[in-house]
Ligand SMILES: [Zn+2]
């Protein structure tokens with residue numbers, strides 16, 4: 680009886696560890712997606728999408744001009760009907776940067792709200808299984824329709840309210856624990872959230 684109990688508690692512990700590991704992976708993947716968005720070249724919104732397959736990040740795409748064409752940062756926006764049309768959206772770049780096999784049944788994370796063309800022509804079309812997006816972008820084209828579109832296509836679309844400070848603090852703390860890159864250098868980083 681005692682043995683059974685300890686086995687049960689072992690199982691419970693390993694399930695707990697697995698859950699913590701899954702959560703850490705999710706947070707690190709969000710952080711990496713956010714970091715890539717910094718490379719976006721339209722300052723109306725710098726975005727990025729990433730794709731996860733079999734617990735690995737298999738691709739990223741941030742928004743930017745076509746290769747060899749000028750960026751919004753350099754020559755200003757190309758406004759048509761209230762939208763900047765100079766950049767190719769992150770979701771399209773994700774599809775271009777990633778193999779079709781990796782994209783099929785992938786889990787996609789998006790910084791800001793996917794627009795209707797990206798939802799329809801990229802995420803649903805390349806076969807994303809789940810789409811998580813953080814933050815709301817009010818100017819996303821056709822954002823009212825994306826939920827219905829996802830539902831009809833059996834794609835799980837979930838808005839995530841992400842606490843970036845807590846995610847990055849956790850990552851920085853881990854880097855200062857034994858084995859972490861900051862540990863041997865003997866420092867830790869403390870984040871402070873301030874209004875801009
Ligand atoms: Zn722009």
Ligand SMILES: [Zn+2]
Pocket residue numbers: 768769770793794795796797798
């Ligand atoms: Zn888009």
